[in-house]
Each structure stands twice: as C-alpha cells, then as structure tokens.
Amino acid sequence: MDLLQRALLTAISALTIFFAVVKLSLGYWKRRGILHEKPKFLWGNIKGVVGGKRHVHEALQSIYESYKGRAPFIGCYALIKPFIMVLDLELVRHILVSDAGYFTSRGLYHNVDSEPLSENLLQLDGHKWRTLHAKAVTVFTSSNMQKLLPRLLQVSSIFQSRIGAKKLQNLNVSQLVDSYNIEVIASLAYGLSGEQSEFREMSRTYWGNFSLWRAYLALEFPLMARLLQHKSYDQLATDYFYNLVQTQLHQQRRRDRQPLQNFLQLYSATDDALSDAQIAAQAFGFILAGLAPLNATLGFCLYELALHPELQQRAREEIQQALQQHKGQLTAECLKELKYTKQVLNETLRLHTPYPFLLRRATKEFELVKSIFVIARGNNIIIPTAAIHRDPEIYPDPLRFDPDRFEAAAVRTRPAMSFLPFGEGLRGCIAMQLAEQQLLVGLVALLQHHKYAPCAETQIPLQYDNGKLLLMPKTDIQLSVECVDS
Numbered sequence: 001m002d003l004l005q006r007a008l009l010t011a012i013s014a015l016t017i018f019f020a021v022v023k024l025s026l027g028y029w030k031r032r033g034i035l036h037e038k039p040k041f042l043w044g045n046i047k048g049v050v051g052g053k054r055h056v057h058e059a060l061q062s063i064y065e066s067y068k069g070r071a072p073f074i075g076c077y078a079l080i081k082p083f084i085m086v087l088d089l090e091l092v093r094h095i096l097v098s099d100a101g102y103f104t105s106r107g108l109y110h111n112v113d114s115e116p117l118s119e120n121l122l123q124l125d126g127h128k129w130r131t132l133h134a135k136a137v138t139v140f141t142s143s144n145m146q147k148l149l150p151r152l153l154q155v156s157s158i159f160q161s162r163i164g165a166k167k168l169q170n171l172n173v174s175q176l177v178d179s180y181n182i183e184v185i186a187s188l189a190y191g192l193s194g195e196q197s198e199f200r201e202m203s204r205t206y207w208g209n210f211s212l213w214r215a216y217l218a219l220e221f222p223l224m225a226r227l228l229q230h231k232s233y234d235q236l237a238t239d240y241f242y243n244l245v246q247t248q249l250h251q252q253r254r255r256d257r258q259p260l261q262n263f264l265q266l267y268s269a270t271d272d273a274l275s276d277a278q279i280a281a282q283a284f285g286f287i288l289a290g291l292a293p294l295n296a297t298l299g300f301c302l303y304e305l306a307l308h309p310e311l312q313q314r315a316r317e318e319i320q321q322a323l324q325q326h327k328g329q330l331t332a333e334c335l336k337e338l339k340y341t342k343q344v345l346n347e348t349l350r351l352h353t354p355y356p357f358l359l360r361r362a363t364k365e366f367e368l369v370k371s372i373f374v375i376a377r378g379n380n381i382i383i384p385t386a387a388i389h390r391d392p393e394i395y396p397d398p399l400r401f402d403p404d405r406f407e408a409a410a411v412r413t414r415p416a417m418s419f420l421p422f423g424e425g426l427r428g429c430i431a432m433q434l435a436e437q438q439l440l441v442g443l444v445a446l447l448q449h450h451k452y453a454p455c456a457e458t459q460i461p462l463q464y465d466n467g468k469l470l471l472m473p474k475t476d477i478q479l480s481v482e483c484v485d486s
Contacts, residue, residue: 021080028082029075034373036075037063044077050213052466057356057386060085064387072368073375076382081220084381091368092383092417095360096425104129104426105361107380109218111226116277117238120285121430125361133430135274136282139266140430145437146332148188151261152441153330155187156180160445167483170455174476177298178204180442181291188434189286191248191262198240203287206237215469241287245280290435292470293354298442299477300352301345303462304401306452306479311403315341316447316484323448335440341447343403345439349421351401354470356386358423385420386471394418455480 022042029036037045045063048054063085067074072088086092095103105125110118112128121129121136159180163171179200186192186199218225218232231238248264258265263286267279274282305312318340326334360381367374375381390398394414395405404410411419422429429435446452454460457478465474 025080025082026077032075032376034075035067035071037067037077039077042079044079044081046078049466050079050216055356055464055466055471056469057353057384057464057471060357060382060384061387061390064384064391068391072371072373079216079220081216081380084375084379086381086383089388089415089417092388092420094366094369095381095383096358096417096420096423096428099366100426102364102366102375103360103362103381105363106359106427107219107361108359109215109222109225109230109232111230114226114229115231115233115238117242117281117284118232119278119281120288121282122285122289132274132278132282133426135267135270135272136430138270139263140434142433144266145433148261148263148434149332149437151187152184152438155183156330156441156445159183159442160448163446163450163481164483169481170457170478171481172476173302173452173479173481174295174299174473177302177442177446178291178295180298180445181294181438184438184442185286185291187262189263189283190244191252191264199244202237202240203291206233206241206287208234208237238284241284242277242280245283246276249276249279286431289429290431292472294435294438296352296354296470296472297345297348297439298446299473300462301348301443302446302452302479303458303473303477304348304351305344305447306454306458307460308401309451309453311344311401312447312452315344315443316451319444319448330441330444335437335444338440338444340403341443342436342440343406345436345443346406346419346421347401347403350389350395350405350419351399352471353386353389353421354472355421355423356384356469356471358383358385358420360427383420388418388420391418449483451482451484453480453482 026039026041026044039045040047043050046056046059049056049059063074063076064087067085068087070087072091073084073086076083076085086095106122107125108123110123110125112119118124119128119132121132124132162179163176182200182203183196185203186196190199192199214230215232218230245264249268252258252264252268264279264283267274267282305315318338322334322337323330325337360383362375362377362379362381365374365377389395392398395418417424422432422435455478459473459475459477462477463474465472
C-alpha cells in the first residue's frame with residue numbers, strides 16, 4: 001500500500017510540476033505586458049500543425065492578418081516556446097540588415113561532435129558561425145559564380161536531352177526537377193560527374209526520419225538533445241556524404257592544376273583553409289538548405305505555367321529569342337536578357353515561398369527606435385515571409401499568379417523587405433546568386449523545347465504537405481509534356 005501511495009504521490013507531483021512549467025511558459029508575454037495571441041494549453045498558437053491538420057504557414061498567416069497594424073511585433077507560442085512575430089517591415093529591416101549584429105543567431109539545433117555535417121552555415125551560431133561565414137564569403141563571389149557557369153550549363157544540357165523527344169507524354173514533374181537539382185549539386189558541390197544513383201538515393205533519404213516533434217524538442221532543449229546524442233539526419237546517409245567528400249578531396253589533391261569546376265576546390269583554396277570535416281559540412285549544406293526549396297520552386301513554377309499557357313508561351317518566346325541572338329548559346333549575357341523569365345521565377349517564389357518563415361534569436365537586448373518596446377536578449381524571433389508575400393496591401397489579389405508584379409517599375413513601388421525568399425542581410429542565403437542562376441538555367445532547359453499542360457493526374461487546386469516545415473506539394477506534380485519546335 002505504501003508503495004502504491006508513493007507512486008501516486010510521485011505521479012501527482014510530476015503532473016503538478018509539468019502543469020506549472022507549462023503555465024509559466026505560456027504566461028511569458030502576459031508578464032511582459034506584450035500584445036500576444038492567447039495560447040492554447042500545451043499547443044500554444046500552432047494547434048493542428050504538429051498533427052498535420054494544417055501547415056505552419058497557415059497558422060502564421062492567421063496571426064499576421066489578425067494583428068498587422070496594431071503593433072510592430074506581437075508575442076506568440078510554438079507549443080510552449082515563446083516567439084516574437086514581426087509584423088512591421090521597418091522592424092524586419094532593422095533585424096535583418098541595419099541592426100543585424102543584434103540578431104546573428106538562428107537558434108537551430110546542431111551537434112558537431114556526434115553529427116559533423118551539422119557544422120554548416122545554416123545551423124551554426126556564435127563565434128563558429130562568424131569565423132566560417134568570413135571564409136565562405138570569399139567563396140560565393142560573383143566572379144566564382146561566373147567561373148562555375150559553364151559546368152552548370154553542361155549539366156543542364158545533359159538533363160535537357162533526357163526529358164525526351166516524344167510528341168506528348170505525362171511526366172512526374174516533381175521527379176523531373178529533382179533529378180536536375182540533384183545532378184547540379186552532385187557536380188558543383190561534390191565534383192561528381194555522370195549518373196550517380198547512390199548519391200541520388202542518399203539525397204532523398206537523409207531526412208527520412210524527420211519528425212516535427214523531435215525537431216521541436218531539439219530546438220527547445222538543445223543541451224538535453226546533445227546529451228542524449230540526438231541526430232537530425234539518417235546515419236547511413238551522413239556517413240556516405242562525409243566519406244564522399246574525403247574521397248573527392250583526396251583525389252583532387254593528387255591531380256595537378258585543374259580548371260575550376262566545383263565548390264570543393266573553392267573551399268580548399270580559402271586563405272585560412274577549412275578542415276576536411278568542415279568542407280564536408282558545407283557541401284552537405286547545399287543539400288540541406290538548397291535541394292528541397294529548389295525542387296519546390298521549379299515544380300510550382302511549371303505547375304503555374306501549365307495553368308497559365310499564355311504566360312508560359314511569353315516566357316518561352318523570350319528564351320528562344322535570346323538564344324537566337326546569341327547563336328543558340330546560353331551565356332551569362334544571354335541569361336541577363338531573360339527578364340520576364342526571371343519575373344516568372346520571382347512570382348513563383350512569392351506565391352509559393354519555400355521557406356515560409358525566417359528565424360532569428362536576439363544575442364543582445366534591442367530597443368526599438370522611437371518606441372517603448374524592447375526585444376530581450378535570448379528572445380526567439382519569427383518573420384512570416386509567406387504571410388508578407390501574400391499581404392494584399394503589398395501584393396493586390398495575392399493568390400493570383402502574375403509575373404508582371406516583378407517588372408522594375410512595380411518593384412520600386414513596394415517597400416523594402418517585402419520580398420524575402422532568400423532572407424536578407426548578414427544571415428541571408430549566402431548562395432542566393434547561385435540558387436537564382438540554377439533556377440534560371442533549369443527553367444530555360446525545361447521550357448525551350450517543351451510545353452506543359454494539366455493532365456488527368458494534376459491536382460487542382462494544389463495542396464501543401466502539412467507534415468513539412470517548407471512549402472512543398474502534398475503529392476508529386478503530374479503534367480502533360482509536349483515537345484515543341486524551338
């Protein structure tokens with residue numbers, strides 16, 4: 001009986017402590033006197049997200065629409081973790097650009113000791129990130145991007161030839177664009193060439209055991225996660241990518257002078273050279289930060305163009321005209337002339353923003369200009385980029401696909417920080433220029449000789465995968481693809 005009573009008392013005590021901790025956490029913004037969305041017990045303001053009933057971008061957009069204009073920011077909760085949601089674009093500018101030194105952390109989980117590939121620019125914070133970033137800046141220069149363009153064009157040419165010359169066929173467009181982006185990353189980031197079936201398989205399965213719950217717990221309790229040796233990625237895949245870089249670096253160093261063809265060469269040539277493990281982590285960063293959003297962007301782009309054949313034809317005619325003027329050669333100068341095609345990609349990034357939010361953490365207390373509001377040191381910040389991109393006050397009729405929104409004159413009428421697909425400032429995407437180039441070259445390869453239209457298997461309207469943090473299609477995009485004369 002005594003044992004039963006002790007067990008019962010222990011359980012009651014544990015539940016009491018748990019309840020008190022949750023109530024304390026969910027009272028943070030009320031104690032600070034900050035306007036906030038009233039949280040649900042345990043779920044905070046993302047009820048339905050963890051269970052997959054709605055996408056996180058829907059939860060953020062709902063809060064954004066309810067509070068925009070009432071304050072520069074409000075408090076909200078991801079389960080029991082307090083977040084600041086930024087509503088004012090001027091404050092976004094301060095956080096990302098003018099006062100970025102106060103917000104250099106993202107607060108993402110990493111454990112370099114047990115998971116060396118987490119030592120990448122996306123996940124690192126603090127001194128390690130600053131040191132690595134200073135070296136990486138010398139790698140992602142405009143000059144280097146131009147030097148790598150011939151290799152990118154070579155990969156795209158091979159890819160284009162494989163789309164096929166059948167007059168009419170139904171294709172899984174999601175798989176099609178995935179094969180292109182994997183081949184680009186394999187070539188430019190890892191120095192591989194030819195068909196790489198194992199690389200393709202590992203690139204698709206490295207995050208196979210992803211769980212929103214585990215990701216949240218690692219974010220909320222990083223010290224405990226490290227103590228328990230929590231790993232974000234599949235061990236077999238990370239071992240493969242790590243060992244692949246070691247092999248490639250070894251072979252590269254045995255060769256004499258060679259033309260610049262990949263980022264392994266660039267990272268090896270920095271003034272204060274990175275270790276082989278650090279180079280492996282940066283190569284993995286191309287897959288981690290780039291593969292899924294690049295796939296989603298090209299897939300969504302073809303989907304929208306299939307639904308709007310007049311816009312698709314306008315882009316194709318621009319591509320064909322530019323190529324004709326450059327004797328059929330896709331050069332850097334030719335790419336600069338594809339203004340409307342770039343507008344198509346930008347409108348895709350606006351309407352289907354791959355990263356629906358940006359994360360920052362205040363590393364120092366920040367007092368808002370001409371305001372009584374203060375962002376405390378350690379506060380986690382969320383910038384709802386997808387909600388900003390669908391704000392009707394910035395983009396009228398925001399759910400309509402309209403590339404003309406990105407004509408130069410139209411862009412000048414909008415406020416700064418109203419288009420953030422790659423972030424901005426100190427912790428914006430360091431590979432933005434490469435990503436834009438990769439998307440543009442890929443879209444040229446896809447549109448030059450082929451026309452896309454909906455088929456019986458095309459899901460209309462499109463649905464997002466609620467189990468993903470990024471905006472991804474719920475099911476693979478299927479389209480009818482027809483070979484056309486160039």
